[in-house]
Ligand SMILES: CN1c2c(nc(N)[nH]c2=O)NC[C@@H]1CNc1ccc(C(=O)N[C@@H](CCC(=O)N[C@@H](CCC(=O)N[C@@H](CCC(=O)O)C(=O)O)C(=O)O)C(=O)O)cc1
Ligand SMILES: N[C@@H](CCS)C(=O)O
């Protein structure tokens with residue numbers, strides 16, 4: 152059989168791309184130098200893939216920021232406001248991704264959204280009245296030729312037109328249907344040019360096919376591909392899907408002259424039955440995604456071989472592949488020095504997954520009498536760790552009462568109002584203050600053993616004191632310690648809880664040059680020691696105002712970690728929830744009256760098909776959150792926080808979390824969420840973020856006053872909190888301070904207006 156992968160991590164095994172790009176942004180290297188750095192990385196990656204024995208190497212998966220943006224640029228989807236800046240191509244590209252402020256003008260970036268159900272973010276292309284689609288970009292073609300000059304006849308890949316339309320933003324009243332003919336023509340031209348350059352296979356990524364599709368969607372798909380497929384000549388077109396199954400479109404796909412179909416058999420197990428029931432045409436090569444592109448565990452060869460044996464009953468034309476691009480896993484296990492050699496045997500990052508594909512192929516062709524097969528079988532023959540039976544028995548014995556806080560929310564909120572004695576429109580922040588170079592350096596020094604724990608903690612405590620003083624001075628009502636001890640809101644908890652492993656270099660791209668190091672859920676998760684109690688109690692000891700305890704919720708910890716594959720996510724989440732319940736009760740015992748449990752990733756892991764939302768996810772995710780908070784006193788106020796998603800469609804599930812207060816990211820969605828909250832009579836008290844923390848721009852006091860007025864038109868004043876829309880860790884100190892000064896002043900001004908309005912007339 153032939154082997155391939157859908158895409159490879161582009162950041163480099165030591166994050167070389169991040170560092171080179173950031174140097175370019177700081178004008179420390181030239182565009183030519185950045186391009187050379189990119190070229191070196193691409194070549195290294197292609198040669199690594201080839202040297203591992205993979206037959207088909209993809210190109211087009213490299214990007215200086217995001218491949219959806221690359222596809223938009225290829226198609227001339229550059230809004231006029233950016234063209235007007237008249238920047239050099241590379242600077243225009245970065246302006247689209249990051250915004251531009253300089254001599255040429257001032258433009259906000261295109262928006263950024265979560266890529267399907269992953270923690271990767273893509274740049275949202277825009278279609279409007281000025282849009283003139285044409286195949287104008289050169290990157291796709293140049294990279295194909297670059298690989299060719301190294302003797303690699305690669306498979307160029309790009310986001311397909313159907314997915315592009317589904318993910319884009321339409322302005323000026325335009326709709327996707329307005330652009331079907333011009334988009335199809337541009338893709339046809341791209342295919343023709345790639346054919347002219349000698350591309351044997353061309354990969355068009357269409358993950359949007361795994362969403363629910365209606366007849367109109369399928370009609371759009373047909374219109375697009377009817378044109379594109381006429382242009383392929385002798386090149387072969389691979390229609391690549393991932394993250395789910397193609398139950399609505401398989402019958403249609405079969406009727407179109409595609410040459411290859413990429414199916415995800417890991418996250419779309421239903422794909423197996425779909426092709427079994429409908430058959431596979433002789434003319435269609437199946438790119439079978441059997442090695443997990445989103446998780447880091449070794450593949451079970453015995454299972455893969457059994458699966459392939461079944462597949463071979465249906466078709467002889469199979470290419471072994473990954474379930475998705477390897478973008479979502481770290482580069483290599485080779486640079487991990489704090490995971491034992493025994494444990495590393497269970498892990499396969501991107502580089503190791505290449506070897507897995509080649510080994511599976513080899514074993515399938517030559518039989519199981521190989522060392523690779525024996526080692527792999529031995530790995531799966533015994534459990535990886537000793538089960539925590541006591542914990543799992545406790546979970547099995549949980550009853551509905553364990554998920555139910557008492558008394559009911561309205562009564563609790565009245566009790567808390569007396570206990571906390573906060574003004575109307577209380578002000579607070581979301582938790583983190585700037586992770587400055589000094590804060591990160593302190594952590595890096597501690598990690599490298601250059602300072603001891605006492606010095607490390609002393610530095611963080613000084614930061615906390617400094618920021619508490621600032622918060623008091625400007626008159627914030629509920630204060631935070633600032634999260635200076637946290638490298639990341641999930642990785643930090645992974646490091647503290649039993650059952651996790653974490654990596655030295657397991658970076659995964661989150662957006663642009665930003666990465667995260669997801670911890671690995673290795674076994675049963677439990678709390679062995681207090682995690683946030685010291686830092687929170689220290690902060691509370693420094694002030695007479697309330698300090699809010701700050702935790703990451705169980706669903707977010709699960710979603711932003713690498714989960715186990717041997718137990719359901721539900722069980723791991725319940726284990727994390729019980730661990731966090733212990734932390735909540737410990738904070739409460741130490742006098743902390745307000746505790747925030749962040750769930751920014753609650754929305755992200757919703758099944759891509761709406762029919763599965765409750766049955767497969769919310770029915771256990773919402774209770775897991777409730778479990779964390781169910782045992783606290785009525786006087787303790789539980790907050791939660793969400794961002795990075797649109798929440799309108801799961802608003803009832805959010806109210807059902809039964810938190811007392813929620814802070815939302817709302818400002819970027821033009822506060823449409825407020826109408827939804829009003830409509831459903833949302834019971835949780837709510838802090839709709841009054842300014843966007845993703846930009847260095849400082850909102851003025853009057854601007855925030857206007858926003859508060861707007862909120863008051865929709866929701867009762869006694870339900871409202873005033874806060875930014877997310878944590879301030881990525882911001883610089885001066886802009887953070889001024890924005891908060893303006894926010895508190897705005898809240899005070901509106902408070903006075905309300906007091907005035909409420910004065911009895913004599
Ligand atoms: C809210 N978001 C988060 C998501 N997922 C998470 N797991 N966490 C999140 O917060 N998903 C959705 C969004 C995504 N948003 C972001 C925003 C910002 C970043 C980011 O800034 N990433 C940093 C890395 C942060 C980190 O973990 N730093 C570590 C190690 C830093 C490091 O490289 N240290 C150097 C030395 C540095 C020095 O000396 O100054 C070293 O060790 O060599 C830390 O602070 O300890 C990034 O740089 O990419 C990510 C997602
Ligand atoms: N408490 C976290 C939430 C981010 S989503 C922070 O403030 O950074």
Ligand SMILES: [Zn+2]
Pocket residue numbers: 581751792793794795876877878
């Ligand atoms: Zn947030």
